Amino acid sequence: MKVGRVVLAMDIGGTKLGAAVVTESGDVLGEMLRPTNPSWQPLEIIEVLFALAEEAVCRADTEWRALAALGVSFGGPVDFPAGITVRCHHLPGWEGVALRDVLAERSGLPAIMDNDANAACLGEVAFGAARGCRDVLYVTVSTGIGAGLVLDGRPYRGAGSMAGELGHTLVVPDGPSCSCGRRGCLEAVASGPAIARAGGEALEAGEDSVLRCIPRAELTAEHIAEAAGSDPLAARIMETAGEYLGLAIAGAVNLLNPQIVVIGGGVSLAGDALLRPLREAVRRYGAAEALCDLAIVVGQLGRRGGLLGAAALALERSSCE
């Protein structure tokens, strides 16, 4: 078997940490995951990541010096050219950490770091639903909503590395409050927490649903997404979220005329219950010119999106060596 380049991938998410050894065709030779402790500081997380990485390298039956580069998917905004984290959405202490260079020095590998949406977009282009595509809009629908872009075959990050803030596009004038302090953002009506809240409110209002079996405090968007295939209430909630997503995505499609839109993140597990209303809304609100030949699909990398995205970053990095 020709393996080609092999890279190390690290994923720093709000709920889990991961490390993996990945080949340039996307095969995962060794992988280690563990839950994040929300009280951990950056230095503790770096220790855990290297322990996971050592074990992943061992399981991959390879050696550290065989690795071509290190890629890191980070769950929050980063200053890409500087390799510095801006903050983490779910973990403390990540303001202004020069993570890329710390990891590069400790690993002895050329390192590259990007936010999780950009990394997942690259991962879908390298190994998943957007393989071979040059103009790609990736939208992750999870605790937050963000976008990653590959344009003209290259990752696009914006002047301040802040491209992809699709979640804070207005979709409901004077709508529900958003975490950003404004009202009616896409994230306030179609993110995981917004979907869970809509479910809780419908149940409180007395609607019948299989979701009643789930203790209220534990009800998540994933539950609703999974139930949407058979439960009318869950289906209706996903339909509303899909329509709002489609409205915002239509604006992005008009502007960028991508060939494919890939939907990822936990909420995308709803599949057609989300995709059907989303696609309909994109066709309703998109300009005819920009819709021609447009595919809208669910991502293929699923929960491995972070690690495979990090691997795609590492492969990009090692191509520059």
Place this chain on the structure above:
Amino acid sequence: MKVGRVVLAMDIGGTKLGAAVVTESGDVLGEMLRPTNPSWQPLEIIEVLFALAEEAVCRADTEWRALAALGVSFGGPVDFPAGITVRCHHLPGWEGVALRDVLAERSGLPAIMDNDANAACLGEVAFGAARGCRDVLYVTVSTGIGAGLVLDGRPYRGAGSMAGELGHTLVVPDGPSCSCGRRGCLEAVASGPAIARAGGEALEAGEDSVLRCIPRAELTAEHIAEAAGSDPLAARIMETAGEYLGLAIAGAVNLLNPQIVVIGGGVSLAGDALLRPLREAVRRYGAAEALCDLAIVVGQLGRRGGLLGAAALALERSSCE
């Protein structure tokens, strides 16, 4: 004086045709303009363009063989890689014309053609308000509303050359009818005709304004834009248009995090009467991360945007030789 490369620029607009000889620093050595006859077919327009070009070359005191390339700004969508016009918004017969190759053959020059918004964006980057900028959103507000993009220092055109359809982004749910057949598009509430219509309706409703001096049938957005500095009604109409533009631009800024937004087209002549409400709306609806260090300015090329954009295209083309 070191002139460097000299190129030929052609501009095919809805109301005028132009040709110019331009240096690589943006100096116009010879320029010819004339109104378009709306009944002319493509072959007649090509004849006129070459007559204008011959005269421009003559006025520039240069020779045809000194020209490095030919750039064409076309007032409608084009299939960029193929060099074929898709249609013209204001002139008949332009469906599927292989204009780039026709002009290349006849001129003997390497030729490049793009739509007017993309060309004007490149022009502002090469010679105007966005000089030296790598991530640029250009928005033209005229008979229609369209956008041009330069991302990571390169023109971005989209998978089917249809990027930039900002005018058909929904901004008013169930709002006024748009030329595209849908309702509430940005173009239906903030383009030149929409602004002129708002003015006409306000005058019909009896509002006091200097615009009463203009025969109703002749009232244009340019009149309203020019009056907005001193006339309250004109100012209010530009304010509404600026707010809608700002709302749509905020979505684009969130997605792309450009360093500069350049507003061009006839309506941009309103200056601050348009820019102030537009900037305020971008700040109100844009994500904080994407707004950091963002400049929003009026274009510097004005009515020469088409020709200087075509020249910028030609310079891009001749760099590839």
